[in-house]
Amino acid sequence: MTTRRRFTLTQYLIEQRRRFPSASGDFNALVLDVALACKAIARSVAFGELTGVLGNPVVDVATSLNVQGEEQKRLDVISNEYFTQMTEWGGHLAGMASEEMDEPYQIPDTLQRGKYMLVFDPLDGSSNIDVNVTVGSIFSILRAPQEVIDSGRDVVEADFLQPGAQQLAAGYALYGPTTMLVLTVGNGVAGFTLDPNLGQFMLTHPNMTVPEDTQEFAINASNSRFWEAPVKRYVDECLAGKTGPRGKDFNMRWIASMVAEAHRILMRGGVFMYPRDNRPPPNDAAHRLPPGGDLLGSGPAQVRTPGNPGRLRLLYEANPVGMLIEQAGGRASTGREPMLKVRPSGLHQRIGLVFGSKNEVERIERYHAEPQAFKDERNPLFAERSLFRD
Ligand SMILES: O=P(O)(O)OC[C@H]1O[C@](O)(COP(=O)(O)O)[C@@H](O)[C@@H]1O
Numbered sequence: 001m002t003t004r005r006r007f008t009l010t011q012y013l014i015e016q017r018r019r020f021p022s023a024s025g026d027f028n029a030l031v032l033d034v035a036l037a038c039k040a041i042a043r044s045v046a047f048g049e050l051t052g053v054l055g056n057p058v059v060d061v062a063t064s065l066n067v068q069g070e071e072q073k074r075l076d077v078i079s080n081e082y083f084t085q086m087t088e089w090g091g092h093l094a095g096m097a098s099e100e101m102d103e104p105y106q107i108p109d110t111l112q113r114g115k116y117m118l119v120f121d122p123l124d125g126s127s128n129i130d131v132n133v134t135v136g137s138i139f140s141i142l143r144a145p146q147e148v149i150d151s152g153r154d155v156v157e158a159d160f161l162q163p164g165a166q167q168l169a170a171g172y173a174l175y176g177p178t179t180m181l182v183l184t185v186g187n188g189v190a191g192f193t194l195d196p197n198l199g200q201f202m203l204t205h206p207n208m209t210v211p212e213d214t215q216e217f218a219i220n221a222s223n224s225r226f227w228e229a230p231v232k233r234y235v236d237e238c239l240a241g242k243t244g245p246r247g248k249d250f251n252m253r254w255i256a257s258m259v260a261e262a263h264r265i266l267m268r269g270g271v272f273m274y275p276r277d278n279r280p281p282p283n284d285a286a287h288r289l290p291p292g293g294d295l296l297g298s299g300p301a302q303v304r305t306p307g308n309p310g311r312l313r314l315l316y317e318a319n320p321v322g323m324l325i326e327q328a329g330g331r332a333s334t335g336r337e338p339m340l341k342v343r344p345s346g347l348h349q350r351i352g353l354v355f356g357s358k359n360e361v362e363r364i365e366r367y368h369a370e371p372q373a374f375k376d377e378r379n380p381l382f383a384e385r386s387l388f389r390d
């Protein structure tokens with residue numbers, strides 16, 4: 001039996017760097033530091049209850065809410081620390097921002113500062129930790145504004161508010177039956193599987209692509225009463241299957257771990273939706289009304305619209321996954337505009353997210369663009385039979 005020659009993540013990064021002959025190697029070193037943090041998190045996840053890292057709020061419910069207004073799990077905090085500790089030392093970073101930290105993270109004065117900024121959700125799907133379902137880490141690399149690089153000053157929120165199209169790289173690690181790292185450096189998407197014997201991420205999925213068409217969708221149907229009309233229409237049509245306007249049956253999945261759903265879609269196509277809806281916005285720091293503000297009137301952009309702006313975070317979840325999906329030939333959108341064009345208005349901003357197989361995402365965008373076009377060509381009565389009627 002011959003042994004199959006596989007590339008390591010390091011070798012892949014060296015190959016990619018050949019496209020930029022003047023590159024210093026800082027970028028590659030940063031990605032490898034991120035990969036190291038992910039390996040450490042993978043170990044913590046794998047030991048689970050044996051090392052007491054699972055479950056339970058860090059302190060107590062009253063004091064362990066993060067800036068999102070959500071309960072922090074022990075592993076959220078541990079994973080956040082792995083990310084900061086393993087990436088801050090190398091002189092590559094100007095600063096970091098994390099879903100689990102209220103403010104931007106400053107590289108300590110005792111360490112060198114660099115030209116990149118790291119943005120991450122250290123543990124996505126952490127509500128699944130206690131039930132041993134796949135979770136993951138999501139990250140994105142941005143270039144710091146030139147003036148930050150030149151001055152070496154502390155980073156501030158505004159430095160991170162760059163549209164997703166400006167991301168230099170994005171990726172996620174998946175802590176499932178196998179540990180994987182899926183990465184784009186702007187030249188397609190590559191997947192690596194952690195070889196537990198070597199402790200190395202090995203290139204196993206060199207050119208991940210999202211099929212243009214699909215018959216699988218993912219949405220949290222318990223929110224259906226809050227959905228906007230274009231989303232209801234889309235889901236109704238999928239559920240109607242062969243006898244409905246789509247003329248084919250659809251399958252449905254919901255893991256409640258977006259990173260795992262993104263991976264499934266990268267592997268076999270599909271569409272994921274966590275759209276904005278008509279619930280009141282969450283009472284977290286990113287959406288709290290300013291004094292005297294109201295939902296329809298004054299205040300920052302994200303509280304001007306009535307309803308819930310979405311559950312997922314633009315900087316930590318939607319943009320990195322958006323870059324990966326688009327690099328793999330899929331599409332990512334708010335439903336109304338391409339995700340990567342959105343100009344962020346806040347570090348912890350939430351947003352409606354639709355991504356996956358291109359033709360389905362474009363269809364959902366069309367439904368948002370022409371909400372009045374509700375007539376089914378093949379069956380004009382279809383709209384009357386809505387499964388998720390108002
Ligand atoms: O409970 P819901 O509404 O299904 O939420 C599931 C969603 O929440 C998230 O877990 C949010 O991520 P965090 O675990 O990082 O807070 C997404 O991964 C997932 O899609």
Ligand SMILES: [Mg+2]
Pocket residue numbers: 121123124125317
């Ligand atoms: Mg998350």
Ligand SMILES: [Mg+2]
Pocket residue numbers: 076099121122123124125126
């Ligand atoms: Mg998280």
